[in-house]
Amino acid sequence: MWRRWVASTVLDGAAVLVLAAPAVCAYLRWPMLALYALVSGAFVMMWRRNPWIYQIASDPLTRIAHGLEHATIAVLEEDRLPVAHGFTHGTNRFMVALEGDHAHRTAEIADAAARAIRRIRAGERALAYHRGCGTSSVVAAATLWLAFATSAFGAVLLGGTAPIFYAISLVAVRMWIAWREPLGLLAQRLYTVSTDFGSAEPVAVRALARVGGWEAPSDETWFEVLVRVEPRASAGGAVAPGVEM
């Protein structure tokens, strides 16, 4: 939180400075251009590194599995297990990684997935959205790039003077700092996560060294969780407790 406060204060100060002393802008041209190039590069790299977003966004079942991945990770974190990360790599499966050697914990992972499903079905939908999700990183890169691009456009509309461009850019970045986390969660809600299922259950959990073409590093244990999901609410729809290992 203090980092956000420092960044916002520095940006506010810089915005006031460029408006109060336009001569400063002569020194800002190259740093701003370099920053713009960096932001654009990060934006392109982020899209290229996360092609899975298209796949998840286009398939309702994968979006449900993605939400179950987040919720399982949240429950494991509450259980104080050392979660490293996770990803969703199919319509009926996701992966969670623990730091260290935990291959014996398949039953705990299955139990966490079952509890996560029960809590979502009981109305705790927020469990399915995770701040550390790749969707949020991609949206952060996209919105930062947009903030820069629109501030340049806005400056042109306002007369194109350098101080106005710098001031608008700084204000746009300040707004981005305040909004990037809620925007990331909103993007998950709209495009990559769904909690719209009638029933679901984990049907198998296994520790694997390689999942979907990715190899687990030696200091992590990867678990693949297979789930059976009924997308729409149906009569009954209770979470079945039985789990095969």
Ligand SMILES: [Zn+2]
């Ligand atoms: Zn995610």
